[in-house]
Amino acid sequence: MSNSFLEIKGVSKKFGNIVALDNINLDISKSELFSLLGSSGCGKSTLLRIIAGFEKPDSGKIFLDGEDITLLPPYLRPLNMMFQNYALFPHLNVKKNIEFGLKEERHNNDEINLRVKDIISLLELDGLEKRKIFEISGGQQQRVALARCLVKKPKLLLLDEPLAALDKKLRVQTQFELVNLQYKLGITFIIVTHDQEEAMSLSDRMAIMKSGKVLQTGNPVEVYEKPINEYVANFIGTANIFNIKEISKNFLIEELNIKIDLPKNAQMFQKCLIRPEKISIKKINSNNTTEKCTGVVKEVAYLGSYTKYLVESNNFQFYSFMQNREISERLKIKWDDLVECSWNNESIYFFNE
Amino acid sequence: MSQFIFLMNNFLRKQNFWFVFTPYFWLILFFFIPLALIFKISISVSEWGMPPYRDFIDFSDGGIKINSTLSNYAFIFSDSFYLRSFLNSLSLAFTSTLICLFIGYPIAFYVAKSKENIRNLLLILLIIPFWTSFLLRVYAWKVILQGSGIINVILMKLGFINEPISMLYNQYTVILGVVYTYLPFMILPLYGYLVKFDLNLINASNDLGAKPLKTFIRVILPLSLPGIIAGSMLVFIPVVGEFVIPELLGGSDKLYFGKIIWDEFFVNRDWPIASALAMSGILILVIPIIIFQLMFAKYNFKNE
Amino acid sequence: MNKSLLKIITLAIGFMFLYFPILTLIAYSFNENKRVMLWKGFSLKWYGKLFQNEQIIEAFLISIKVASLSATFATILGVMIGYSLTRISKIPARPFFIFLSSSPLVMPEIILGLSLLLFFISSNHLIGFPSSKGQLTVLISHITFSVAFVAIIIQSRLSSYDKNIEEAAQDLGTLPNKIFWKITAPVIFPSIVSGWLLAFTLSLDDLVVASFTNGPGANTLPIVVFSKVRLGLSPEVNALSAIIMLIVIIAAVFYYLINRSNIKK
Incomplete structure (x- = not known):
């Protein structure tokens, strides 16, 4: 037996002719904050619903804490799910919503009240106990939905797009709260999201999904710096991807016609990735070198902490992101300026499609 | 221009007026008054003839006499x-x-x-x-x-x-x-x-x-x-x-x-x-x- | 597995209960025998008799006439009520207006019929109108009890749709008095149609109110049918049921197809 807490083994699911999940294998450790990331229709929500028990997989098994839960109905699974639009009961007030699940567990009233009180103060919902669901704000609803699950002390908490319904500022704040809460309680979280930034900032590890398959699992750094293929590279952040060509023992970046040195074991790779923030550009007056990469700035987008430049070189366009560390007219690069681009060789990541 | 807005407003009010008034009038006439009539007849004294109840207010004896009774309900x-x-x-x-x-x-x-x-x-x-x-x-x-x-x-x-x-x-x-x-x-x-x-x-x-x-x-x-x-x-x-x-x-x-x-x-x-x-x-x-x-x-x- | 079996059995029994009597009636309409129940052989004789029965044909025409007029007027008034209650804030004695427009829904028809009859008689005594009971009095009565049903359909549609589109129209330069015709009416048109259909059905179906308020030359179809079946059975009425069922089914199929094509769009 492996030491993973939640083990998904060869899970497949079809809806009619559409393959929703194709032989999914995942191991998630205890107290991990794990994200399932992918664009809509990639199967991430179906996987979550299978873990929760609302769908049965066509094949495959799911083990939680060593126990096979594949055939357990949702109400017998020791895990809880927070729904995308929270699915709070509109006929019950905040307190009744929170204690709903506890009432099914046959605790005495004192215990229920105590646990509800604890969770209410943990999530700062004090004073709202008697309010109806439609009388509280979106952020408060989100916390009630969280409280309703956490009060049951689940082994595993599933969160379906937990922050999607909140506005931008609240979302960022809630992200941190969610991470803190997870750290404090030590409950394993599985979060489904389509927002790569959210997944990056929340997760210990994440799985990138596409068309019912897991493309890559890893921690955010691995996935960002070493994407397994072009799709993942593009899905997480902005990617400049180039082909590599070999001409008489020399290796060239095909699009830019620039020679590069390959690390020893990299001969077999055909593509390389250079993230925009790893390309720095410098204004030059005239193009007098063929050794270095030079280009013309086609677009400039000032974003406060950094500036995005779209550079065209050799009829190929790529991005460079530069930190705005100083305010200086001298350094300022404008539309149509001629620039020289440079990067560290170590910043290049080589891969095969 | 302000004159025009004023006229417009006036016209709108008129349309609103008819929108409210027509059904209001209809329901009062054919729903409320008939119900009130039932109430009136229910406290009238019945007698033979057409209509088979005595008039509510009777002037026949030279004075005014109100013929009203709760006897129907009592009955x-x-x-x-x-x-x-x-x-x-x-x-x-x-x-x-x-x-x-x-x-x-x-x-x-x-x-x-x-x-x-x-x-x-x-x-x-x-x-x-x-x-x-x-x-x-x-x-x-x-x-x-x-x-x-x-x-x-x-x-x-x-x-x-x-x-x-x-x-x-x-x-x-x-x-x-x-x-x-x-x-x-x-x-x-x-x-x-x-x-x-x-x-x-x-x-x-x-x-x-x-x-x-x-x-x-x-x-x-x-x-x-x-x-x-x-x-x-x-x-x-x-x-x-x-x-x-x-x-x-x-x-x-x-x-x-x-x-x-x-x-x-x-x-x-x-x-x-x-x-x-x-x-x-x-x-x-x-x-x-x-x-x-x-x-x-x-x-x-x-x-x- | 078990769950879907339970579902199929429930639905099968439920729909059998709903359809068994109607289908039986249709089956018997093809019975040769005059004594409705004893099966003697297939025949279309009662359909022939039905079409020769002038009383039924006349009543049918009167019913259609009264029902379509009543539905039309009730729809106009109902739309006015629905619009007033959702879009106009200044209504004198608003609660009373709400009370008037909704209480016909909860008024037993026998009380409605009685009150309208007494009203028509008194008004005839007082001002000589209506001069006699007839199609007009039935029509007025039917409009009165249908209005509330139409109003509730329109009202729920109007309060559920996005008011922004009316404001958007104003923003784009539509004059306030044109908004209703250019925006509101087209948007709620499906509700207007269903309101009309409901009012039409209510009028066509009504026996009690019509019995109170009808007069010479205003025997609607339910009144004639009722007089025929009150004491016994009538093979002609069986044939009539079959025809009505056929009309309803055709209408339903149309409705279904239209709905389905709408969904596909």
Whole structure:
């Protein structure tokens, strides 16, 4: 037996002719904050619903804490799910919503009240106990939905797009709260999201999904710096991807016609990735070198902490992101300026499609 | 320019005026005044002639004399015959509403939870009887339950009975007829509420540990309460005044409120008594229901 | 597995209960025998008799006429009520208006019929109008009880749709008095149609109110049918039921197809 807490083994699911999940294998450790990331229709929500028990997989098994839960109905699974639009009961007030699940567990009233009180103060919902669901704000609803699950002390908490319904500022704040809460309680979280930034900032590890398959699992750094293929590279952040060509023992970046040195074991790779923030550009007056990469700035987008430049070189366009560390007219690069681009060789990541 | 806006505003006001005034006037004239008239006649003194009651204000003796009496009410409340028929109607309405609910809820529930293309087809199948003449649907039972009707024929063929048994003209056939004709009125509003039901609420309840039966009791039932109440109202209220079904399928074992009003008016030609009965019906039944509905309006959840 | 079996059985029994009586009636309409129940052989004789029965044909025409007029007027008034209650804030004695427009829904028809009859008689005594009971009095009565049903349909549609589109129209330069015709009416048109259909059905189906308020030359179809079946059975009425069922089913199929094509769009 492996030491993973939640083990998904060869899970497949079809809806009619559409393959929703194709032989999914995942191991998630205890107290991990794990994200399932992918664009809509990639199967991430179906996987979550299978873990929760609302769908049965066509094949495959799911083990939680060593126990096979594949055939357990949702109400017998020791895990809880927070729904995308929270699915709070509109006929019950905040307190009744929170204690709903506890009432099914046959605790005495004192215990229920105590646990509800604890969770209410943990999530700062004090004073709202008697309010109806439609009388509280979106952020408060989100916390009630969280409280309703956490009060049951689940082994595993599933969160379906937990922050999607909140506005931008609240979302960022809630992200941190969610991470803190997870750290404090030590409950394993599985979060489904389509927002790569959210997944990056929340997760210990994440799985990138596409068309019912897991493309890559890893921690955010691995996935960002070493994407397994072009799709993942593009899905997480902005990617400049180039082909590599070999001409008489020399290796060239095909699009830019620039020679590069390959690390020893990299001969077999055909593509390389250079993230925009790893390309720095410098204004030059005239193009007098063929050794270095030079280009013309086609677009400039000032974003406060950094500036995005779209550079065209050799009829190929790529991005460079530069930190705005100083305010200086001298350094300022404008539309149509001629620039020289440079990067560290170590910043290049080589891969095969 | 300001002149133009002023004229525009004026015209708009006029349109609004007609939008409100026309139906307002119609309802006052043909709904409110007739009800007030019932009240007036119910406290009039009955006499032979046309109309068969004495004028409210009488100038005939040279002075003004107001002919008003509560004796009609005293009469109907002292005679247990009227009270009994009213109670019969209430119990008929109550029983059949309950039966309709028990039959209608599972049907509405399963139709609402069907896949969309099947659901639309089933919905049409529910609406067809609703559109078919009410009278003919009652009459159909008269045909079926006849001595030589299909039920008797089948029972005799199967050997359960040797000769036709009489199944018509009693209180049970009345309940059957009422349940049959009013069932769509129960199912359709229930369906309306159940189809809007967010399936994730059921999932959430399961997820929190409630088994299907508990989920039904703790989530589905309370959330479909508005539908249950709407459907029950649509059955209960008209059945209390129901005249046609008891007339076609009922026997002499029980008399109902609608029939009594009908007979007082058409057979006995006692308008004041008929009016007093109608007025009592309004006071006992309709007013509480209106108050109940106004109170219940607050209990409407805003489902986002 | 078990669950879907329970579902199929429930629905099968439910729909059998709803359809068995109607289908029986249709089956018997093809019975040769005059004594409705004893099967003697297939025949279309009662359909022939039905079409020769002038009383029924006349009543049918009167019913259609009254029902379509009543539905039209009730729809106009109902739309006015629905619009007033959702879009116009200044209504004198608003609660009373709400009361008037909704209480016909909860008024037993026997009381409605009685009150209208007494009203027509008194008004005839006072001002000589209506001069006699007839199609006009039935029409007025039917409009009165149908209005509330139409109003509730329109009202729920109007309160559920996005008011922004009316404001958007104003923003784009539509004059306030044109908004209703250019925006509101087209948007709620499906509800107007269903309101009309409901009012039409209510009028066509009504026996009690019509019995109180009808007069010479105003015997609607339910009144004639009722007089025929009150004491016994009538093979002609069986044939009539079959025809009505056929019309309803055709209408339902149309409705279904239209709905389905709408969904597909």
